[in-house]
Amino acid sequence: MHRIKKVSTDSIAQELEIQTGDLLLSIKKVSSPLSKGNIMGQNSKNSIEKTKIIDILDYRFLEQEEELVLEIQKPNGEIWELEIEKDSFEELGLEFELPLMSEQRTCENKCVFCFIDQQPKGLRDSLYVKDDDPRESFLIGNYVTLTNLSDEEIRRLAGYHISPLRISIHAADLELRKKMLNSKKAKNIFHALEVFKDAGIELHFQVVLCKDLNDGKQLDYTIEKLLEFRPNAVSLAVVPAGITRHREGLYPLEQFSQEEAFDVVRQIEKWQEFCLKKYKTRFVFLSDEWYILTGLPVPQNPNIYEDFPQLDNGVGMLHLFSSEFKSFESNKQLNNTSVKVNRHIGIVTGKAASELMMELATLVETKNLKITVYVIANNFFGEKITVSGLLTGQDIVEQLQNRLGNEGVDVLFIPENAFRANTTTMLDDTTIEDLEKIFKIPVKIGSCDGGVFHHQLHNH
Numbered sequence: 001m002h003r004i005k006k007v008s009t010d011s012i013a014q015e016l017e018i019q020t021g022d023l024l025l026s027i028k029k030v031s032s033p034l035s036k037g038n039i040m041g042q043n044s045k046n047s048i049e050k051t052k053i054i055d056i057l058d059y060r061f062l063e064q065e066e067e068l069v070l071e072i073q074k075p076n077g078e079i080w081e082l083e084i085e086k087d088s089f090e091e092l093g094l095e096f097e098l099p100l101m102s103e104q105r106t107c108e109n110k111c112v113f114c115f116i117d118q119q120p121k122g123l124r125d126s127l128y129v130k131d132d133d134p135r136e137s138f139l140i141g142n143y144v145t146l147t148n149l150s151d152e153e154i155r156r157l158a159g160y161h162i163s164p165l166r167i168s169i170h171a172a173d174l175e176l177r178k179k180m181l182n183s184k185k186a187k188n189i190f191h192a193l194e195v196f197k198d199a200g201i202e203l204h205f206q207v208v209l210c211k212d213l214n215d216g217k218q219l220d221y222t223i224e225k226l227l228e229f230r231p232n233a234v235s236l237a238v239v240p241a242g243i244t245r246h247r248e249g250l251y252p253l254e255q256f257s258q259e260e261a262f263d264v265v266r267q268i269e270k271w272q273e274f275c276l277k278k279y280k281t282r283f284v285f286l287s288d289e290w291y292i293l294t295g296l297p298v299p300q301n302p303n304i305y306e307d308f309p310q311l312d313n314g315v316g317m318l319h320l321f322s323s324e325f326k327s328f329e330s331n332k333q334l335n336n337t338s339v340k341v342n343r344h345i346g347i348v349t350g351k352a353a354s355e356l357m358m359e360l361a362t363l364v365e366t367k368n369l370k371i372t373v374y375v376i377a378n379n380f381f382g383e384k385i386t387v388s389g390l391l392t393g394q395d396i397v398e399q400l401q402n403r404l405g406n407e408g409v410d411v412l413f414i415p416e417n418a419f420r421a422n423t424t425t426m427l428d429d430t431t432i433e434d435l436e437k438i439f440k441i442p443v444k445i446g447s448c449d450g451g452v453f454h455h456q457l458h459n460h
Contacts, residue, residue: 001025001073002053003097011093016082021075024094026052027062028069028081055102056135057160064089100135107132108148110182111170112251113208113241120246120380124429138162141312143206146192147185154192158199164234165196166204171214172225180213190225197232205236206313209264211254219264223271223284230279237313238268239287242390245382255384261293282306287314292352292386314387318356324450329363344370345457346409347446348396348418351375351386360450364457371457372407374400380428389417393430397438404439411460412439413446413453 001023007013053059062068066088072080084092107130110117116130134149134157136142143166146154157165169189171177177186196203205226209215214222219238226233243255256264265286272282285305291298298318299305305316349357354375361371376399378385380392396414404412412435419425424432424445435443444460447453 002059002101004094005097006095008091008093008095011091012084012086013093016070016084018070018072018082018094023073024053024059024096025071025073025079027059028071029062029065030067030069053101056096056100056139057157057162059101061160063092100133104129104131104136105133105148106130107145108183108185109145111208112180112182112213113210113253115242115244117250118242118244118246118381123427127427134165135162137166138164141166143168145181145183145186146189147181147183149188149192151188151191154188154195158195158201161199161201163200164202164204166206167193168208169205169222169226169236170207171218172222173214173218176214176218180210193229197229201232203229203233204309205233206310207236207238208241209238209256210241211256211260215264216267219267220271227275227279227283230283233283234281235309236284237287237310237315238264238284238290239313240289240293243382243384245384256293258294261290262296265290265294265296285310285313285315288316288318289314289352289387298356318353321448321450321453322356322360324452325360325454326363326450328451328454342368342370343460344372344408344410345460346400346404346407346412347371347373348376348388348391348400348412348414349373350378350388350391353388353415364454369457372409374403376400388415390427391415391418392428393426393435394428396435397430401438404441409441411442411444413444413456413460416445416448419445 004018004020004022004024007018007020053062066086068084068086070080070082070084070092072082074080109130109132114130116128119127131142132144132148133142134144134146137144145168149157167189169177170180174187174189177189178184180186193203207214207219207222209219223236226236240256240261241253243253247253268284268286268290271284275281275283282304287310288298300319302316302319302323305319308316308320311317311320347357347361354373357373361373365371376391376395377383378390378392379395379398381390391414400412414426414432414435418427420427432443432445442460444456447456
């Protein structure tokens with residue numbers, strides 16, 4: 001039984017008077033099989049197959065049928081059977097108390113680079129949850145290791161042909177993968193990939209690169225091995241391990257030096273050249289952090305990123321933001337977005353994006369619009385963490401409390417990825433409202449879309 005949390009307005013479910021609090025018991029699939037000697041099944045009866053819904057995968061795939069019978073239990077215990085005829089892929093309009101319609105699968109590994117293990121104590125409980133659920137890989141793009149799945153569960157996923165899947169590989173050498181994930185089940189990876197390949201599923205991979213572990217020749221081997229799964233293997237992102245100052249008792253990891261980062265960039269660029277020639281795709285991509293570590297400019301040629309298959313891993317994020325922003329800036333006169341009154345806008349950023357944000361600020365500054373970019377050092381996690389998405393309210397307050405008023409800032413923008421999705425709450429539970437009380441000016445969430453952010457700057 002699955003309790004209904006929300007019924008969408010103007011949906012099929014609302015039309016059928018399904019309500020919040022009702023229980024979905026089953027979905028019966030209606031089919032019209034052909035009978036022997038009976039062209040187009042004339043005079044044959046439709047068959048109704050009652051299907052128990054285990055989780056969101058069952059629901060989503062049954063929802064695509066054109067003829068269904070929903071079994072609904074009302075709060076008074078009454079059972080309704082609702083016959084539905086609809087267009088294929090038309091949604092019913094139901095959301096459930098458990099978004100996955102079953103408990104979320106959590107991570108059973110103890111990865112040597114795990115960022116969650118590198119967080120200080122005292123944060124909200126949800127920040128210590130290690131998700132590793134393949135359904136979320138399909139639904140929202142999370143990366144999963146597959147170590148918490150049985151062979152039966154792997155084949156169930158393949159049977160639904162859910163595509164794409166995003167998988168954390170880290171190392172193709174199975175003994176090394178076992179060591180890095182601290183799990184005997186890490187050795188199941190290539191069996192799972194074969195099953196997914198046979199099912200025609202599109203696969204995207206990530207490697208969190210750790211110095212003196214899975215780099216160098218091991219990285220070469222991993223790339224070489226994953227290419228065996230072409231054309232289903234579509235892309236691979238290589239991301240440096242994030243290292244905070246909270247690593248007491250954990251595996252001794254070190255950050256890549258500038259020269260070592262250069263070596264990684266050169267290594268991947270050689271692979272890109274090889275793959276482009278042989279497969280017509282670069283296949284393996286570097287996250288923007290590698291260029292920041294080397295001091296090299298982030299590549300400006302959009303072809304480098306192809307169709308941005310690894311954007312969520314920070315591959316091409318700075319380039320895309322910059323391109324979107326500059327596109328709107330070049331059309332500013334057409335869009336009538338010039339600032340008419342004197343304004344001083346503050347923009348918060350981490351060190352990683354600081355040079356880009358300063359460059360973009362100079363593009364839009366006018367005699368009426370002054371922009372100051374505030375680069376916040378990450379004292380909470382440590383100076384090696386430079387991305388904006390891991391900034392905390394307490395670091396912003398500590399470093400800006402005595403500056404904004406003195407410098408006459410009218411409004412402060414903080415990047416969207418520093419907040420929990422669809423909230424105004426940061427990692428350390430600081431809220432927009434908290435910051436506005438302290439700074440005594442409006443505080444806004446700056447969009448991760450460069451074009452939208454350009455518009456925000458000219459309308460606040």
